[in-house]
Amino acid sequence: MAVNLRDVAHRAGVSVPTASRVLSGSDYPVAQDLRARVLDAARELDYVPNAQAQALLRGDPRTVGVLVGTVDDPYFSEIVNGVQDVATAQHLLVTICNTDRDIDRELEYFRLLQAHRTGYVIVAGSGLVDPRYVAEMGARIRSFTASGGRAVAIGHPQVEVDRVVTDNTGGAEQLGRHLTALGHRHVGVLVGVASVSSTIERLAGLRAAIQAKGGTLHLRHGEPTRDSGYTGAGELLDAHPQITALVGTADQMAIGALSWLREHDRRVPEQVSVAGFNDIAVSRDLQLTSVRLPLRQMGATALQIALAPAPDDALVQTELPTELVVRATTGPARTHP
Amino acid sequence: MAVNLRDVAHRAGVSVPTASRVLSGSDYPVAQDLRARVLDAARELDYVPNAQAQALLRGDPRTVGVLVGTVDDPYFSEIVNGVQDVATAQHLLVTICNTDRDIDRELEYFRLLQAHRTGYVIVAGSGLVDPRYVAEMGARIRSFTASGGRAVAIGHPQVEVDRVVTDNTGGAEQLGRHLTALGHRHVGVLVGVASVSSTIERLAGLRAAIQAKGGTLHLRHGEPTRDSGYTGAGELLDAHPQITALVGTADQMAIGALSWLREHDRRVPEQVSVAGFNDIAVSRDLQLTSVRLPLRQMGATALQIALAPAPDDALVQTELPTELVVRATTGPARTHP
């Protein structure tokens, strides 16, 4: 169906190699008249070379794959933006794979990318602590690397792979201190994916800072979504009326909490303070206090690491800073429950 | 570098075709012992078939390309979500191309997707009215279709192509009537991309509704971004103090306007009402009145049209409804300037 080189060569009255030499910008000498005829033929037929066949031959990778939980979530989509920034500059095609935070789907997609001979894969997915996952993902990455690909993870301290990490613990401690300084002692935490390393670190940091002042954490496990935050906020405040501050382990959850609070006429921050993690773009508009992760930069850095010449042997690990951004949703704890 | 079928066949002590028949799930008969040996060898070597070579041969398209302005913008990323929904269900790989709203880049990426023998392309990009663009995009789409691809546009009434459209004019009229009913007569409009058909329709709808009540539109041209909305809001209100309502032709601009108003202590909606278009997810949290477009459904529908068997000849055009969502940022016009 598609026009191929043979069609072009035939129309130009030359052999296929000659046409190839003209069109692929080879420096092999081709007579001027033949060259012109080939170019004309290609234009007239609107010849578009088959990149798959080309890749089969030379095989330098021109595509990047990104494994993300879901592009719904601004956390992931901002990381994708960062990847795109670098990819666009390098004329790389970016393939996005939604894993829906499912281990098997993530591995399946990774394999599919490998099958398509994707050169670089950014694993921004789960980062689960689950041993089976760690083992299987490790195996897949080794296989991918062995076949000449470059994989870089975002997070994933368990798996042995080049990665970009952030100081989740430090950021969480900062947030914890911010809250205790405001007098909060009973903090409700809306937990997203509990078995993911970043969540674990965030909880540890919060706990350290808050318990240091004699405070208590009230956990409520859910999903890293707005809806889960909405529901969870109600449950936490009903179960523990003494809570004066709510923290979501992801901004989406904190935003859901804000929504619940608004609908139930609780004033923020006078009655309840709210804070989150990641500082997605929306959080600024909602005036949400959040621990900022340089999401975009994380994506960009990951791809840059992948593109950089492979290190002799050592693992590349780049740590990017986190930063507490205080906005209007956190304030002094109310004194009366 | 990568393991190929020859390696597997060699290790299993069989010929390449036999290995292929086992691994590609052919129904050609292969003796049980050989089959087992091939499977073992493939597992041991972690053989991942080369999808590019396979595609070269059979050529049924397994990838979808999406041309978007920028994945930054929730407008586009929600459309992408819709595409992903359908693609995931069909086990298609989705390649996202950021055109940065640049005509030439959009065409270049389209060509690149075509080169990679992408089977389906969703053009969610500009939809410019510019004649050169319309001509070149038309030519590219014809070329793509002729080579067996299926392209579907979102918007783009100018180009002859299957498309998903929305009732921008109707939605805009609804919003206009909502505002006039609240007493607004001087409406500032933050215009995003002026030369795009959806913007033109939105302005026409607003103008019709507001001029019908003797009102006036004050236009300010900018970019479809939060920052542009922020700046534009200030400029419009300074230049035309009689303005009581601001409309952004994209929610992002309205959100920027909200931000400017908050920082300059203008109460919303008591002093100034604000509304936007598209109803991106954030708008709900910001309580922004907006003309909702079923963005996710638009993306999903576009891919569904592309996947559906090609119609005999006629163009497929699916119109999806728009709906005014009234929230807290619009209220009665103040009576004193």
Place this chain on the structure above:
DNA sequence: TCGTCATGAGAAAGCCTTTTCTTAGGGAAT
């Protein structure tokens, strides 16, 4: 016992390009 026919393994061709490898032809040099 010989011929026939499944059965199933491998050789070969083809998908689309690019890159050697050959070789035909023309000009320069002797």
Place this chain on the structure above:
DNA sequence: ATTCCCTAAGAAAAGGCTTTCTCATGACGA
């Protein structure tokens, strides 16, 4: 005029895979 060399065009191979096509083997009937 003859040899030599260079230019440049086409033939051939390669890249990884699938799908004919060919053919050897064994089982079976006559």
